[in-house]
Amino acid sequence: MSGLWTWEQKELARPTTKQEVIEAGLAYLEGVGADLICKVCIPSGGSCCLSCPFLSDGVGCGQRNTSCTAWLCGFLKYIYYEAGLIREWEDFWDEVPGQQFRYDTTPRHFAVRGWLEPPKLRFLSEAFADDLRRLRQDRPASWLVELKGKLDWHIDEILESTNPKFVKKTEAKLYRLTSDFQQFHRVKAQLK
């Protein structure tokens, strides 16, 4: 939770539940097309659920929580960043208390100041996933996981920076890292 609320913010507070924010997060992830990227990432050994005790074979996550719903890997962070959604996403989850590593202590009832409306951007992730699938065929097994880590690192650097020159330089690094993602960049150009 970020800071104390002013009277006006209290007036705007929206009562919600843990289940409702998880469902809003999942609907948003679906709107971004996250599942399309996961389908390429998981068979390549990049799954973020690896070795989690709550993961059941053939069933998936047995303990869906606010923490894992809010968390973005490098690929998703990159898509959100490029689509201009990352601040909205982070601001929303900053309002949700009790996020831990792979579990939460989020109360059943609480209030938030804003809400997430799912975007209609599956085409963006579809293009990224197609590029990822094609590119990983000619690259070493570790390539996908390393790329995911680098994207994550650089986007965090950008989000933490207040220096526009540094941001520009780091955005250029992101572009170099993804320069072979031709379908993605073609589709993304249509967003502008």
Ligand code: SF4
């Ligand atoms: S690391 Fe990212 S792309 Fe891979 S399975 Fe997890 S959420 Fe999906």
Ligand code: SF4
């Ligand atoms: S708790 Fe989190 S890491 Fe574990 S299986 Fe569920 S989504 Fe994956």
